[in-house]
Amino acid sequence: MPLRSLELSYSPGISAPLGGRKVITRRLRSCRASNLDVYCLQMAKTQHHDEIEIKLRVQDVAAVRSRLKRLKARKISPRTYESNTLYDTSRQNLRRRGQLIRIRVERPASSFGKRQRNENGPVTLTYKGPSLTSANAAKTALHAKSRGHFKINEEIEVSVAGGDNLEMILGALGLHPSFRYEKFRTTYALPGIQDLKIELDETPVGIYLELEGPPARIDRAARLLGYGRSDYMKETYGSLYLEDCRSRNQKPGDMLFPTTKKLH
Numbered sequence: 001m002p003l004r005s006l007e008l009s010y011s012p013g014i015s016a017p018l019g020g021r022k023v024i025t026r027r028l029r030s031c032r033a034s035n036l037d038v039y040c041l042q043m044a045k046t047q048h049h050d051e052i053e054i055k056l057r058v059q060d061v062a063a064v065r066s067r068l069k070r071l072k073a074r075k076i077s078p079r080t081y082e083s084n085t086l087y088d089t090s091r092q093n094l095r096r097r098g099q100l101i102r103i104r105v106e107r108p109a110s111s112f113g114k115r116q117r118n119e120n121g122p123v124t125l126t127y128k129g130p131s132l133t134s135a136n137a138a139k140t141a142l143h144a145k146s147r148g149h150f151k152i153n154e155e156i157e158v159s160v161a162g163g164d165n166l167e168m169i170l171g172a173l174g175l176h177p178s179f180r181y182e183k184f185r186t187t188y189a190l191p192g193i194q195d196l197k198i199e200l201d202e203t204p205v206g207i208y209l210e211l212e213g214p215p216a217r218i219d220r221a222a223r224l225l226g227y228g229r230s231d232y233m234k235e236t237y238g239s240l241y242l243e244d245c246r247s248r249n250q251k252p253g254d255m256l257f258p259t260t261k262k263l264h
Contacts, residue, residue: 047158048154049154052215054151056231056232057233058200058206067224068225071191071225072190073188073198075187079185080108082184083107083182087176089175098131100128102125102128103163104123105123106124122163123160123163124159125160126157127157128154131153132152149215149232181204181237181238181241182204182256184202185202187200190221195213197210198211205237205241237255
């Protein structure tokens with residue numbers, strides 16, 4: 001069955017866009033060969049890079065927001081509600097290999113708990129590879145003594161129009177929802193520190209800062225925010241959720257907010 005509609009594009013500023021046109025062509029041929037009938041997937045942006053990030057636990061969110069204000073942090077993305085769903089095989093083959101497939105839906109924070117008219121809207125599809133080995137980490141200019149402080153993964157993301165269609169495709173490939181988690185995220189940038197994102201995440205298991213960018217800039221931003229390397233965390237939200245369930249002696253499920261969560 002032919003590939004009916006697949007639109008790929010990438011911005012000049014995005015690094016290593018899937019290896020260029022030759023790789024994209026090979027992948028399109030692969031899709032045709034595997035008889036995947038993709039109807040209306042529109043991949044508006046394709047990003048392929050090594051993700052370098054850390055988490056920082058927030059004890060006093062008011063103090064963090066005050067410090068961000070004093071640092072003249074610029075809000076580059078308003079507070080947004082995220083619904084994230086991880087997909088895996090029935091035997092959790094991706095998790096066993098340290099891989100991740102995720103569909104993320106983003107909506108205005110004010111829409112939380114409200115029924116959406118168009119559920120088949122745009123989503124972000126993410127692939128994350130296993131944590132990079134020391135040899136690969138060396139390519140990111142991390143010194144041997146520093147590599148253990150940062151979470152480093154290969155990451156590929158595409159924006160897709162038609163989330164329901166994407167779920168059907170993943171299901172046809174034997175991938176089904178394995179874990180769902182929610183959060184509210186606000187993204188900031190600091191003046192004078194380029195290519196660094198500061199993301200304030202409100203989750204059902206606490207509030208965290210995620211800093212993503214080059215290691216030296218992560219270190220600089222963390223110091224400005226009042227943190228040191230001893231505060232760096234590499235855990236995923238899934239692992240933090242399991243840790244929270246163990247501490248409460250609760251059976252794990254999905255990491256979701258109560259529908260009565262107040263909007264801040």
